[in-house]
């Protein structure tokens with residue numbers, strides 16, 4: 001297999017279609033920073049960061065050295081039975097990053113989805129309650145627990161039969177399409193009242209274990225909720241003894257201009273769930289939060305042989321060192337402003353094509369006018385060396401590695417503008 005075409009053709013024969021969403025037939029061979037190269041040597045600017053799992057950028061030599069060193073010493077030994085230094089050191093660092101006090105603990109797994117399942121078990125274990133609230137448009141992952149609290153695609157549930165019971169979905173505050181016709185000034189958090197109404201009519205709040213919330217709704221289209229909504233939701237949780245769990249799998253690691261997206265809302269969650277970028281390019285899932293919640297279940301309620309893998313933790317520790325040294329979280333904030341402004345300028349030029357630009361840090365959503373236009377623009381961009389995909393029908397997902405350069409951002413805008421011009425000419 002030596003060409004992108006061959007690899008993609010063979011892939012469809014040997015890999016199950018369930019893990020493939022349809023995009024351009026491109027196969028990547030290598031990457032450096034925010035650049036990727038296919039098997040023909042063609043260069044691409046990466047605006048996807050492997051679905052926000054390569055926030056540190058591709059081909060990082062320091063992380064690669066840390067991985068090699070750890071693999072040669074001891075790849076891993078299951079922490080289910082004995083102890084290793086690397087996961088303990090990584091957990092200590094993560095606890096320092098958690099908003100609020102340090103009375104926190106960490107539970108490792110290997111993917112975001114598994115960590116969501118862990119959080120579901122922990123909130124039930126701690127509260128002794130069974131009901132869970134989550135949101136329409138949410139993507140929390142592909143394990144049974146995570147599917148049960150997701151509500152974004154029927155394909156996740158078809159042929160699956162029973163999900164975990166007692167999950168209640170409410171509307172996420174999508175202000176740009178406010179179903180109550182309100183704007184920022186006139187908003188009285190009507191959408192939050194839907195939950196309060198449910199609490200008074202059919203959903204006893206004292207039976208609700210937790211609310212699972214994406215601090216920025218990622219796959220629903222990079223929707224940033226109003227701060228007053230998030231704070232009021234948190235207050236509602238506190239009032240009823242409901243745990244507030246944030247899914248930071250896509251937004252943590254500086255993506256939003258803060259280490260955790262929830263820090264933009266000045267709220268201290270009971271549990272934080274992470275994945276994607278958490279393993280420095282290797283598989284890693286994390287739940288962390290208040291110690292009493294984290295210790296509410298006994299082994300083997302949620303353990304995996306490979307959890308807390310020493311090599312992954314060594315990679316992550318090195319990544320964290322680089323994050324701090326290079327101030328990548330602040331870089332995301334500053335570059336995000338720059339990039340968002342560039343998209344806003346483009347919107348001024350092409351208001352009939354670009355309908356909305358929003359986001360925090362380098363988590364930017366750009367709404368185009370319709371599905372057909374979006375498909376064409378994305379296809380053109382990919383042909384012209386830009387890795388860009390859409391969310392939903394017509395939102396461009398702009399989440400590059402945080403190490404993207406200003407030149408690369410400018411070039412990306414040029415490629416997108418050219419594809420718009422080609423379309424309207």
Ligand code: PMP
Nearest residue numbers: 111112113139140141249250275
């Ligand atoms: N939650 C969110 C917000 C996500 O974006 C994702 C991945 N797209 C997941 C959960 C699931 O993570 P994973 O694919 O690592 O299981």
